[in-house]
Structure formats: structure tokens, C-alpha cells
Amino acid sequence: xxxxxxxxxxxxxxxxxxxxxxVLLRGRALALEDEILAGxxxxxxxxxxxxxxxxxxxxMSAAMTSCGIAGWVTDRTGYRYDRTDPATGKxxxxxxxxxxxxxxxxxTDAGYANFTPDSCLINRYLPGARLSLHQDKDERDFAxxxxxxxxxxxATFQFGGIRRADPVVRHxxxxxxxxxxxxxxxxxxxxxxxxxxxxHPKLGRQRINLTFRAAL
Ligand code: MD6
Ligand code: FE
Numbered sequence: 301x302x303x304x305x306x307x308x309x310x311x312x313x314x315x316x317x318x319x320x321x322x323v324l325l326r327g328r329a330l331a332l333e334d335e336i337l338a339g340x341x342x343x344x345x346x347x348x349x350x351x352x353x354x355x356x357x358x359x360m361s362a363a364m365t366s367c368g369i370a371g372w373v374t375d376r377t378g379y380r381y382d383r384t385d386p387a388t389g390k391x392x393x394x395x396x397x398x399x400x401x402x403x404x405x406x407x408t409d410a411g412y413a414n415f416t417p418d419s420c421l422i423n424r425y426l427p428g429a430r431l432s433l434h435q436d437k438d439e440r441d442f443a444x445x446x447x448x449x450x451x452x453x454x455a456t457f458q459f460g461g462i463r464r465a466d467p468v469v470r471h472x473x474x475x476x477x478x479x480x481x482x483x484x485x486x487x488x489x490x491x492x493x494x495x496x497x498x499x500h501p502k503l504g505r506q507r508i509n510l511t512f513r514a515a516l
Contacts, residue, residue: 315409318459318471321445321483323410329449330476332402336451336510337502339396340422343367346393347385349424355379361429362492368395369418370515372438379438381419381515395420402478403447403512410480412445417512425455425507427497433460433468433489436513444514445482451475451510452503453495460489475500 316324329336349363352374366372370381371392385392399420407415423431436446450457450473457479460468466489473479481488495507 316471318469318479318481319485319488322459322479322481322485322488324471325406325409325478325480326474327476328406328409328478329402329451332398333476333502335396335398336402336449339398340451340508340510342396343393343422346390347371347388349422350387360431361425362431363424363426363429365422367393367399367420367422368515371419372421372513372515381438399510399512402449403510406447406449406478406480407445410445410447412480412482415444415447415512415514417444417447417514419513419515421511421513423509423511425453425492425495425509427453427495427505430494431492433458433464433491435487435489436511437487439513439515441514442486443482445480445486447512448479448481449510449512450477450479451508452500453498453505453507455495455507456493458489458491458493462487462489464489475502 314326347365349365351359351363353359355378370383373382403417404415454474457471457473458468460466
């Protein structure tokens with residue numbers, strides 16, 4: 301194989317179209333892995349993971365925290381973005397520069413230039429945790445996409461349609477994969493199947509997901 305062929309082949313295998321406006325960039329976070337993991341540690345030291353309660357009274361199996369101007373929170377009163385972390389009473393930690401750079405570069409790769417996230421929701425799944433099918437619709441600006449970075453243990457991502465009953469496609473997500481979706485896919489239903497036990501060399505027995513949004 302000549303170099304050009306190899307480059308083209310690598311690019312094709314690294315990019316999967318999930319739906320119109322939704323792209324999976326395989327391994328896209330790996331080049332920045334060390335900075336991202338350091339950033340994660342610094343955020344969690346200030347705003348620890350917690351299990352939040354849905355308006356319906358269920359405790360979520362995925363633990364969450366946020367960084368950036370706003371954090372996504374849920375309690376018995378509803379879902380919202382809040383500039384203050386209710387667990388600490390303080391502003392959320394600043395979004396690490398490596399997070400911001402990765403999110404904006406991945407969005408550009410996926411065809412969304414000028415993505416300006418003000419919030420990064422961080423999900424932690426220990427084995428047995430899951431996230432049921434939902435839409436992300438608490439953000440103000442649906443013209444901006446969402447960038448979602450998978451780290452640690454693999455998981456199966458469910459990608460459905462605009463209606464809850466629409467058929468769902470399953471995509472395996474591995475350490476370093478990034479999903480970007482927006483445009484016609486911005487309001488699709490999606491979720492994460494129960495994470496299976498395993499041991500990741502860098503993150504141990506957990507899956508971490510970073511989702512970047514333009515929330516406010
Ligand atoms: C997760 N992600 O992958 C959960 N939402 O752990 C999400 O709910 C999500 O990955 C909107 C866009 C991308 C996502
Ligand atoms: Fe979501």
C-alpha cells in the first residue's frame with residue numbers, strides 16, 4: 301500500500317456516519333489522552349461525582365459532575381443548567397483548556413465549525429450503571445451540536461430517532477471515541493446500555509463520558 305492509500309483508509313475507518321448530522325470519530329481523543337485525564341482529575345477534586353435524583357424520584361445509576369460556566373443538574377424540581385454546583389454551593393470548576401480544545405477540534409472535524417461549549421457534563425458509569433433513552437433538550441441553542449467523548453470501559457450506545465418509539469441502532473463506544481451530533485440529529489433519543497464489568501488500563505473499572513454543550 302502506498303502512503304496515500306493508507307491515509308485514506310485510516311480516515312475512512314476513523315469516521316463513521318451514525319445518521320444525518322451525527323458522526324463517530326474513532327480514537328479521536330487518544331492524542332490528548334494524558335491532558336484529558338489530568339483535567340478530569342482536577343475537575344473531580346473540586347466537584348465530586350454524585351448520584352442525582354430525577355424529577356420522578358429515581359436515583360440515576362450514572363454518577364455525574366460538570367465543569368464550565370454551567371452544569372447540568374436534576375432533582376425533584378426538574379432538569380436544568382445551573383451556574384452553581386448544588387453539592388458545594390460554589391461555581392463549577394473551569395473547563396480545562398484541553399477539554400475545550402478537544403471538543404472544538406472534534407466538532408470542526410465533524411463539520412460543525414465555531415462550536416463554543418459553555419458546559420461539560422461528566423458521567424461516570426461503574427459496572428451495572430446505564431442511561432435510559434432520552435433527548436438532550438435543556439440547552440438553549442439547538443443550532444450547536446453536542447460533542448461526546450468516551451473514556452475507560454467500553455459501552456454500547458443506543459442511537460434512535462426523534463420519536464421515542466423510532467428504531468434504535470447500537471454503536472460500540474471505546475476509550476477515545478468521540479461522537480458529534482447536531483443538525484437533523486440534534487434531538488434524537490439516545491442512551492447507554494448497562495456497562496459490563498472489566499478493567500481498563502488507564503481508568504480501571506469505570507466508563508467516563510464527557511458531553512460538551514452550548515447550554516446557556
Ligand atoms: C453517555 N451520553 O454516553 C451519555 N447525550 O454516557 C449522552 O447522553 C449524550 O453522549 C447527548 C449527546 C451525546 C451523548
Ligand atoms: Fe444525552
